[in-house]
Amino acid sequence: MNHMKNIQNDHIFFLSDLTGIPVCNQGKKIGKLDDLLIVEHEKVAEVTHVIVSRPFGYKSLMVPLARIDELKRDGIELSLQNLEAFEAEPEDNQVLLKDHILDKKVIDLDGNEIDVVYDVKLLLRNARLYATDVDFSRYGLLKRLGLRYVAQFVYHLAEMFKKETIPWTYVQRLPEKIGSFKGNVQLKILKEALPDIHPVDLADILEELSEEQRLAIFNELETDQASDTLEEMEPRVQRILISSMNKERVADLIDEMTPAQAADVLSVLPTDQAEEILDLMEHDETEKIEALLENQVNTITNLTTNAYIRFLPDVHTDLVIAAYRTVSQESDVLDYVFVVDHDNKLKGVVSLPELLMAKQSTPLSEIMTTQVISLDCNDSIADAEEKFKRYGFSALPVLDEEDTIHGIVPYRDIMQLEHNYS
Numbered sequence: 084m085n086h087m088k089n090i091q092n093d094h095i096f097f098l099s100d101l102t103g104i105p106v107c108n109q110g111k112k113i114g115k116l117d118d119l120l121i122v123e124h125e126k127v128a129e130v131t132h133v134i135v136s137r138p139f140g141y142k143s144l145m146v147p148l149a150r151i152d153e154l155k156r157d158g159i160e161l162s163l164q165n166l167e168a169f170e171a172e173p174e175d176n177q178v179l180l181k182d183h184i185l186d187k188k189v190i191d192l193d194g195n196e197i198d199v200v201y202d203v204k205l206l207l208r209n210a211r212l213y214a215t216d217v218d219f220s221r222y223g224l225l226k227r228l229g230l231r232y233v234a235q236f237v238y239h240l241a242e243m244f245k246k247e248t249i250p251w252t253y254v255q256r257l258p259e260k261i262g263s264f265k266g267n268v269q270l271k272i273l274k275e276a277l278p279d280i281h282p283v284d285l286a287d288i289l290e291e292l293s294e295e296q297r298l299a300i301f302n303e304l305e306t307d308q309a310s311d312t313l314e315e316m317e318p319r320v321q322r323i324l325i326s327s328m329n330k331e332r333v334a335d336l337i338d339e340m341t342p343a344q345a346a347d348v349l350s351v352l353p354t355d356q357a358e359e360i361l362d363l364m365e366h367d368e369t370e371k372i373e374a375l376l377e378n379q380v381n382t383i384t385n386l387t388t389n390a391y392i393r394f395l396p397d398v399h400t401d402l403v404i405a406a407y408r409t410v411s412q413e414s415d416v417l418d419y420v421f422v423v424d425h426d427n428k429l430k431g432v433v434s435l436p437e438l439l440m441a442k443q444s445t446p447l448s449e450i451m452t453t454q455v456i457s458l459d460c461n462d463s464i465a466d467a468e469e470k471f472k473r474y475g476f477s478a479l480p481v482l483d484e485e486d487t488i489h490g491i492v493p494y495r496d497i498m499q500l501e502h503n504y505s
Contacts, residue, residue: 097218098180098203100156106135108161113137113144116159118181119205120145120173121214130205130212133159134179142170148212180214282308286315298327310339318351325352325360334363341388341415342368343496346375383462386497387481387490390415393423396430396448400441407438416478416491422451428486429455457482460489467497 104116114137121128133151135144146161146169153160163169173179180203202218280288285304289297289312301309301324313321313336325333325348337345337360345364349357349372357376361369374385392414394403403420411417420438422431431451433441441450456474458467458481470479471494481489 094207096156096205096207096212098185098205098214099201101205102181104156104158106133106159106161108163108166113161113166114141117143118179119212119214121178121180123178127206128178128180128214130180130214134173143172144169145171145173149210154207154212184217278305278308282311282315285312286320290317290320294323294327297324301328306335307339310336314340314344314348321348321351325356330360331363334360334365338364341386341390341493341496342371342375343386343493345372350376383458383464383467383481383492384460384489386464386467386492388415388493388496389490391421391478391491392416392419393421393427393488394447395424396422396451397446399443400438400445400447400450401443403438403447416493418477420447421480421488421491422447423488427488429457429480429482429488431455432480455480458492459483464497467492471497 098119101116102118105112106114106116114135116133117136118134119130120132120134122131130148132145132147135146137143144166146163150161150163150169151159152162178184184200184203200217203214204216204218206213206215285308289300292300297320301312304312313324316324337348340348349360352360361372368389371385371387390413392407392410418435420433420435421429422433423429431448431453432455433447433451437450456470456476456479458470458479460481460483462481467479470476477494478491479494480491483489
């Protein structure tokens with residue numbers, strides 16, 4: 084029999100949407116959904132069985148998800164011939180989402196409480212159900228209190244009730260002997276998992292923490308990741324975090340950014356703080372940063388970075404690949420190798436995929452693109468925006484009349500930073 088045939092794909096549920104819904108077998112109600120049994124994988128937890136509670140005198144059922152015909156928010160449909168065959172209780176080493184996860188604490192690296200898990204986000208895909216996030220929002224709490232309709236109304240009106248979740252990827256693996264109703268299972272953002280979290284996601288997580296907790300976790304980050312994460316934070320959080328940090332540390336982080344990114348972060352600070360940090364920085368392009376802070380962007384050169392990868396035309400591909408890991412650490416532009424002569428005149432460009440696919444010991448001159456789309460030193464921000472939109476490159480070189488490179492403009496610095504340079 085083809086079970087799960089009526090279950091929609093790519094559908095989002097929350098655990099609170101499903102617990103308590105009626106379960107019917109061959110059109111007759113037999114009980115209610117009590118819980119979901121999961122098996123943990125590396126990045127998600129997969130639901131393997133549903134636990135069905137039945138009226139007094141009848142044993143609970145453990146029904147494999149694959150035996151469900153239809154799963155909806157208003158009920159579950161089964162077509163089982165012998166219910167007794169599914170009578171069972173979860174074993175001690177099996178994890179139940181409601182019993183073992185809900186109402187447990189979310190803690191930070193130092194064991195400080197962040198919040199409590201009010202709900203679990205579930206994704207139904209290809210007839211398989213996954214637990215993807217833990218929800219510790221006020222919205223989740225209102226749903227748990229039976230105020231779901233109020234929660235939905237408020238959710239659409241107030242930003243403060245937005246869903247706040249942590250991906251299951253960053254939940255510590257649960258113990259094998261978990262036991263039921265012990266209340267001692269804690270979810271934790273693992274220190275060793277921090278390097279694997281994308282700066283955008285990490286910024287979202289840190290923004291939800293208290294100032295003390297945020298600073299404790301942020302201080303665990305390596306300089307590169309800390310710099311990228313700081314850049315992704317909301318201006319309000321940037322101000323609070325920077326005010327709590329050693330100014331030398333802040334200067335080190337901003338040194339890792341392009342001039343436009345550095346100006347974007349410094350612009351949220353009071354003028355005296357920004358100037359103090361600028362004085363401590365070792366950035367070789369502080370004049371550009373200062374010009375951006377003063378909105379002096381009459382030419383594109385104030386947005387350029389000189390941290391890019393460049394080699395001479397006769398350098399072979401295998402040497403470039405061998406050196407890439409080292410030179411890329413000091414570069415703001417990673418997708419392209421710019422081929423220049425001894426006077427830094429641009430001769431061509433090699434994209435990273437072209438470099439990796441080229442035969443060994445091939446000179447860059449043989450694989451480089453010589454018809455390079457570029458910007459002129461006198462171009463405006465609008466000119467740059469138009470070329471990025473038209474050609475889709477992630478960075479463009481800025482050249483003078485003699486084709487000398489005056490820097491590289493990353494796409495992100497033009498299109499995504501919050502400064503209004505126009």
